[in-house]
Amino acid sequence: MSATESLRLRIQATELELDRLKEELRQAEAAEAEDLDAEASEGQPTDDTPWKWPLSADEYERYARQLIIPQVGVPGQLRLKKASVLVVGAGGLGCPAAAYLAGAGVGTIGLADDDVVEVSNLHRQIAHSTDKVGMHKVDSAIQFLRSLNPTIAFRAHRGRITSETAGAIISDYDLVLDCTDHPTSRYLISDACVVHGKPLVFASALQTHGQLMVMNYPPLPQGDPHGGPCYRCIFPKPSPPETVTSCGEGGILGPVVGVMGVLQALEAIKILASGNLGREGFKREDLGPAQMLLFSGHVAAPFRSVRMAGRRKACFACGEASGLTRESLGSGSVDYIQFCGVVPAVEILAPEERISPTQYREIAEGSTKHLLLDVRQVEHFGVSSLDGAVNVPYRTLLREEAGEGIVPAWMPPDLPATAPIYVVCRQGEESQYVTRKLKDSGLGRDGRFIGDIEGGMRAWKRDVDPTMPFT
Known part of the structure; x- marks a missing residue:
């Protein structure tokens, strides 16, 4: 190991230790102020003056510009504060999405990823920086997000979401953002959101193009036609593997994936602030037809929408006769690699x-x-x-x-x-x-x-x- 590599690793270790100490300090300060915080939310006096407002003084200042938006207001901000969102993928989509969720005051943000920061990530993955090359993306992103908003909670899931782990992780959150870039992950995350009753905001980006969809919203039980369609409703069969192009092969323009990540955050904030999530009697029809938003960064009119059908009766995941359950998903009985046709390394020559x-x-x-x-x-x-x-x-x-x-x-x-x-x-x-x-x-x-x-x-x-x- 070279001297520079050794120093870089020592710096990363020191930064992680500093983050840990900062988190301990934050928790200690929170514990000391626990009584004050509890009273403030109910109208507590912070000194001799009674505090009668539902948000703290810092929150009124921090979120002032969105509190005066009719679609948010104080009720919407309180819903955001209580909400939890899982961002799967801390890359080009996940970085801007998580940044705007943190900025908006979503109470708990979880990040799941198994990758480390590379130099080639930096032109689009805005939560990472040159001095974090080699650092785990989840740790790098949380460090960035905490500097943006230290008043909310962050959870790190340092690993790939699998059939065995998806349920335990996803069930802890109110809403999920799919910021991955592989078909197997997309089908798995969508299936897990269906069986665990979680709305899903999906986006993808390649070269100068992007797609955005809100799925399984409202997250009604399988077979209920008033629930939102899932990923399998829209793409019952995956594309042939030879037609799937990755960012490494096809390339990606940073602002394009940034636009799609920001739009994911927007859809999540709209859902959480609206009060519709969990509202009795809320149906897909209340939102109008399901839409897929298409973005093209190299044309004069970059946005257009395509109307989608609702849930398919015969859908494997959310249809009437679906046999997909939490237990079958967790047992690994669905082979996503085989379903998507992912092939092992090519070895056809002697x-x-x-x-x-x-x-x-x-x-x-x-x-x-x-x-x-x-x-x-x-x-x-x-x-x-x-x-x-x-x-x-x-x-x-x-x-x-x-x-x-x-x-x-x-x-x-x-x-x-x-x-x-x-x-x-x-x-x-x-x-x-x-x-x-x-x-x-x-x-x-x-x-x-x-x-x-x-x-x-x-x-x-x-x-x-x-x-x-x-x-």
């Missing part, structure tokens, strides 16, 4: 069909005529590439007609029939599929070697050129 980055470096430095086919997206290729590489994106290659006698348009006309073809991608998975297709098309019939670079450009940066930018 070892002799692959070469290491260092082996390719030796080939590139030699005089052997060959072709390097880079199958990453154009945007990734534009950031960094290897000398002489020909860029043909993966999906373009998959759509190409292949067969005996068909010469691909990207093949250099002067490439000898026996010249080897090496395929490289971002991290060594798509290159395997391309290699197999090229072999099956007959391009290797004259004894030509066709193989991929194991580990892709990520491995090249790690093993050959650490200065190469990698996205």
